Amino acid sequence: MSSSAAPVAAGAGEAPPAVVLSGITKRFPGVVANSDVHLTVRHAEVHALCGENGAGKSTLMKILYGMQHPDEGTIEVNGAPVRFRSPTDAIRAGIGMVHQHFMLADNLTVLENVVLGAERLHGIGARARRRLVELAERTGMRVEPDALVERLGVADRQRVEILKVLYRGARIIILDEPTAVLVPQEVDELFDTLRGMREQGYTFLFISHKLDEVRAIADSVTVIRRGTTVGTADPKSVSSRQLAEMMVGSALPSPETRESTVTDQVVLRVEGLSLLAEDGSGRAVLDGIDLVVRSGEVLGIAGVEGNGQTELVETVMGMRHASSGRVWLTGRDGTTRELTNLTTLHRREAGIGYVPEDRHRHGLLLTQPLWLNRVLGHQTRPPVSRGQWLDLAGAKQDTRRIVEEFDVRTPGIDVAAAALSGGNQQKLVVGRELSADPALLIASHPTRGVDVGAQALIWDQIRAARAGGLAVLLISADLDELIGLSDTIKVMFRGRLVADADPASVTPEELGSAMTGATTDVPTGAHGGSTSDGPGTGSSTADSEVADSEGGERG
Amino acid sequence: MAATTTSGGENPSAAPMTRTLTPPRRRLPGWATGMLWVAVAVTVLSTTAYLTNIPQLTSSSTTQTAVRLALPILLAGLGGLWAERAGVVNIGLEGMMIFGTWGAAWGGYYWGPWVGLLAAAVFGALGGLIHALATVTFGVNHIVSGVAMNLLGAGVTKYLSTLIFQPLSHNPRESPPVPKFETYSAAGLSDWLAQLEATQRVGIADVAGILRGLVTGVSPLTMLGILLVPVTYLVLWRTRFGLRLRSCGENPVATESLGVNVYLHKYLAVVASGALAGIGGATLVLNPGQAGFLENQTNGRGYIGLAAMIFGNWRPGGLLGGAALFGYSDGLQLSSGGQTVLALVYGVVLLLGVLVLVQLFRRRWLAAGVSLVAAALLYTLYWTVDELPSELTTYLPHFLTLVVLAVASQRLRPPAADGVVYRRGEGD
Amino acid sequence: RDTGTQNNGAGNTGNKTGCTLAPKPPAASTTASSSAQDEQVDGSKLKVGLAYDIGGRGDASFNDAAAAGLDMAISKLGVSKDNTKELTASPQESEDAKQTRLRQLASEGYSPIITVGFAYSDALKAVAPQFPDTKFAIVDATVDGAPNVTPLIFAEEQGSFLAGVAAAYKSKSCHIGFVGGVETPLIKKFEAGYIQGAKAAAPDIKIESKYLTPAGDNSGFQDPPKGNVVAKGEIDAGADVLYHASGASGKGVFEAAKTANALAIGVDSDQYNQATVADFKDVIMTSMIKRVDVAVYDYVKAVAKGDVSTLPKVFDLKSDGVGYSTSGGKVDDIKDVLDGYKGQIVDGKITVKDTPGN
Amino acid sequence: MNVVRGKLLPPVLAIVFAALLCSIALLVSGGNPASALTAMVAQVGEGTTAVDIVNSASVYYLAGLAVAIGFQMNLFNIGVEGQYRVGAVVAAIVGGAISLPAGLHAAVIIVVAALAGAAYAAIPAILKVTRGVNEVIATIMLNAIAAGVVAFLISQDAFGVLRGNNIGTAEIAETGWVPGISFGSNGTVFGLVLLAAAVGVGYWVMMNRSRFGFELRASGESATAASAGGVNAKRMVLVAMLLSGAMAGLVTMPELLGRDHTYLITSPTGYGFTGIAVALLGRNHPGGVALGALLWAFLDKSALALDNVGVPKEIVTIMQGTIVLSVVVAYEIVRRLELAAEQRRVGRQNSGNGGAPGQPAGASAGGV
Ligand SMILES: Nc1ncnc2c1ncn2[C@@H]1O[C@H](COP(=O)(O)OP(=O)(O)OP(=O)(O)O)[C@@H](O)[C@H]1O
Ligand SMILES: Nc1ncnc2c1ncn2[C@@H]1O[C@H](COP(=O)(O)OP(=O)(O)OP(=O)(O)O)[C@@H](O)[C@H]1O
Ligand SMILES: [Mg+2]
């Protein structure tokens, strides 16, 4: 095992390293998540951790946070060996963790979430509120203490998570994929906060799949592959490509645009689609949406989460009932049908494939075997069913095909879907949705949380299907993906499509500012084509206002 | 993250999207809604009492009866509330109540009502402990464990009473007579209210009647039961322990990640739940007018308590309302029979009338239409029928619960992780 | 602190003078008593089986009365205790369990086998023909087409009639009440006799009547809180004497009566002397007694003698199968009246209906 | 091998544990567990007990399946209790009122029972689908109301007939009876035991082979995933509840058409709650539910022998409760043991060959 034994040695006179992990090994049933991991984090640095899905990053961090117990290995914090029995011990040692999946109780207020478990510090009443407000002021993270968390957007939730950690007096803060759900501007704001806090002496462990972000914020980066550390590097001196190669040992893929395959055959037509909020307030979540997707075209929708993209997709899928507006679909056989009053099942039968944004909630039956998951959404169609009866043999046969064609890494098709890692689950879902030869694919965040290898494969498959005449409605928070994959981009804001953009010329920053409603017109052709290096050329140092003002000037 | 931007309103990029999309609606605080409901209920009842000329609807005797019948349900419901707020569904309340009745009779027979009360709580808590062991430590499905608890409650107490009570009472299914709590009345107040009630002035007499029922002939156990409602609220919503307990029911993984011992809190909650259900059982033994231990005497009250809790939207105030509704309607049909039930139908018509107005005001035409039709139907029923079949009026409280739930159609909000088996360290 | 004697009810003010009474019946001429003359009968060879209904020995109700009959047979007829066997039904058991119980007793050679409660009638109908040499009896029911089954049925309405008379005489407000446990035909007999008796004694009397649960929902026999509420409701409506036929729920009725200073009438056995309701002794003015014990004893005796045809068709006032109790002395002053009505019923001058209503 | 360990071992362990616990209780109270147990086992050979066990099991089985259908999609239908009683009484009334040729008569009664059960189940289903009323609370209320409905229908004002001190529906004519399989003095097995078996087979086929069964299970597993997969959640709730109610309606048919021929106010209650326990014991699997029903029936029937040895029958209720609880606990313990064993296995594997950490152990053999 190649391990990196503290490349940046703690020099004399310097503070001892904030964290030293040596020889950490952690086994789960069937999996070795960490194997002889070595990691040294200096005091007051941002230390990035990179690796494929399932490489063991989160597990390692949970061990450092006392949530998991290592089978072997030792931990030192600020030079002293420690042994954490529970997060309480870790918190006492000044370690805090912001989890990959938010750890918030929706039905409690912000204040309650923050003070939970740390009531001893300032109680749960007025004193705690004062302390929270003060903390928020100091770090610039505004929050409303008495708001219910369920009403907050992702960026706000993340602020709450960080405040939670700070409230406990943590000096070493673990951030597990904090940027996955943020738009560039929000990422920049986050980075500014981190830099400011680094000055104040905080130490950060930062996990991300976005290598340019790592290069923008981190002082050093450690790469983990298959549960073990493969090395530590200086992010300023390595390229994203090099980093990626360390992670997977292969070239970095990109969602690059190629020659257009757009035809003039309209596949999806949406007119005046509106949807009222479910809370009975009469507020429109979707407001007069018009759009057209043609055969061979990828239509990308950009937007900050919570602006109606989810609702748009679910309304087109028939999972929500539009209050007005109509939807037509032209199937593979050339017949056009109005979908407006059809059920989800009929819409699927008419030729829609659907990759949902949350595969666990909407894509998979987690405890059921893979082949039964193949049936979901296709239960009325061959090869998985005959009339009212399931065709088990057909379903198994076709699942084997998907596993092979989409490189789903699994011991077999009889294992439960939950046993696959996120990337492999996603490949299965994409494979399933493309297997019925749909006319339209609705793909919501098709590569979210998926490692670079799986990402490339999913992009390739979407691209191949598009060349075969598939129309794609793509929703993504990953602006590189959006720009790289789309033939047309529309920006969604507060339930309306507010701007169009040309993927050939728009930059992620421009798109980002349009998404936040700062600009309504996105310039086309001002910049060169998107780079294979993803976003961040320069944006890492520029703050958001630069992007805003640029957009504003052009507008 | 908003570090670089200053005034939020100016620069939309600083404003998080979801928040601007959902302007927080001004909601009345819980206690105000509660008071409003009480006011509506009293108004409708006294109007009905006046219009139908049936004063029993608001007499002190009715209220007293309602309190008596509501008390075990209220306590069982509180038990359910504690457990479910910590994320453990407790369908075993019935069994724990039975444990409580046995404990109350046993402790009460030998050492008097106070020890009986204690024994009831301890026996109920023991039931809760078994439930906690199964659901929390062994990760058993909560419903399964609850069903088993109900079987165990019935079986174990039957068995124990064969062993212990039979030699005393010569009856394996019944305890010997058990000393009861004394009752107390707020003497002056009660008399003054009695005078008011006797005046038969609309409104005043009704309110006086209801109040008098609440302050007359009250046992310490009754006071304890009613007191436990605000206590539950304060403990669960205003203390650090309560916060931790509730967060175990909302998101145990997050709670554990903050260093809170989720297992411990769930255990405490379920044990408290059992103790409360046990006290609920004790009210069937130690309050005046009750029997000692009697096989099957809980008679489904644990389930009703659970229903009252769901009805009350997992909140103590709502639960109180649910239990009161149940106790009131049951008391009314038991003590005054068919005619009053019919009067109550009239009251529902009035209530629907109010609802129609509200719905018209809110421009909900369909809902208003439905309510109007329902009101018309019920009114026809009221006029055409002299007395309802007694077989059906017996179950008036059950009908009412269904109807109120269907009409109010409130969005109930169970704790997010209610009934979810949580295993330590297996979180994401 | 509340005193036990506080008056909560709206009625029962005690300042009324009571009912306008119908003329008293002529004093009774005869008092028949079947089990009075005790000739010596030897039952030592009998193996007696008893199959109780839900509740079994110790239920302080008719099962217990049957058990008392058996005990009497053991002490008086020389039936050996080892030669008896008692089995009890569980709540909610199905038909086959009852049949199995009876077969079990019959195949072990028990005869006579006495089944307590009408719930056994279908089981007997199936089992009795399979054991033609075994003698069966059933309390509260008749089984057609089974010659080896002796019905032990009672004229509860006749006893209840006397309870009604007593209530009418003792009511100060001329307003009385009946609390039924479960609305079955059997309990309706109690109600019918009670109402008829009260009206016979005081034609203008007002009668409240209410059941706890409808037929099929047996919780009405097991729910003292509900019994209490119903009784309280009747007292509030003005009643000051309550007759209950509600099993264990009767405790609640007694308590309500005690709290409101009203009177109560017990049922089935002499409840004045019953341990489980001893707290309420002082409000139990009398009880309508249903002598299941006598019936069981007489039946065993008849079997020992080898002739069951001498048993009364119906255990009624005439055969002392039903009656009223005098413990506590609260009805001593009207004993002559009660015995007068009893005589009229025995003589057939009054026929008591067994269903309420007209 | 694994199946034996994972599926069969837990219930066996549980029964042993429950028996042990009850033995201790017996010993404490001065009873003799050995004689109690032998009496119970010996009782099976006595008279009609074996046949009674089969007969009761058929009833419990139908109730268990009715509950299981709801459970399969996370619908907690406590209302089987009320639904079966309404189904039984309506079927008995209709059956007693009509005269039809043999066979057809019985078939009509069975259909009516299913329809009535389904109709009663439709109330909570509709309340849930249209008004969002929690089905647990609705069915609890409707169970109580069912008692009133049954009482009303059987009362003499409605369809009841007085039979001595009992009231019941009019007797069903002989054309409506379903003959049983007689074992002479050992009793008669209900003809409709076959119906129960057929329903079980149908249930299995429906759940595992039909599109509908798939949709049902999918909704139970994840309502959100199912709806994204084109399953209409509301429709599933409605259909599942109606099916559950229809099956509940059938519960007493073996008894009604095979033995009782009338529904009395003294007819037994509580089959719905037994059904819950049995469905839980059988983990909603038709085979498992059958075993659970047989076990339950065995405990119920052989309990009658306990009176003979002077042991309170109540011990059986304790045993039933303990079994329900310990079966599930046993499953959990076995699951944990297997996990730990797996963990050790992987540990050994990896220390042996250096392994491929981060990959599922099972996959390492097959490669990728
Ligand atoms: N609680 C657990 N039980 C069993 N296996 C687990 C558990 N948690 C993690 N694993 C396994 O450990 C491996 C590492 O998981 P981990 O979550 O650390 O990956 P990661 O590097 O954070 O991946 P990602 O980038 O997708 O977040 C996974 O492949 C998974 O199979
Ligand atoms: N509770 C658990 N029990 C068993 N295995 C688990 C559990 N939790 C996680 N795992 C393991 O975690 C792995 C899932 O992979 P991982 O969490 O790394 O995916 P991911 O890409 O992070 O997915 P997501 O983006 O949804 O978080 C699976 O291999 C699975 O075996
Ligand atoms: Mg991770």
Ligand SMILES: [Mg+2]
């Ligand atoms: Mg992950």
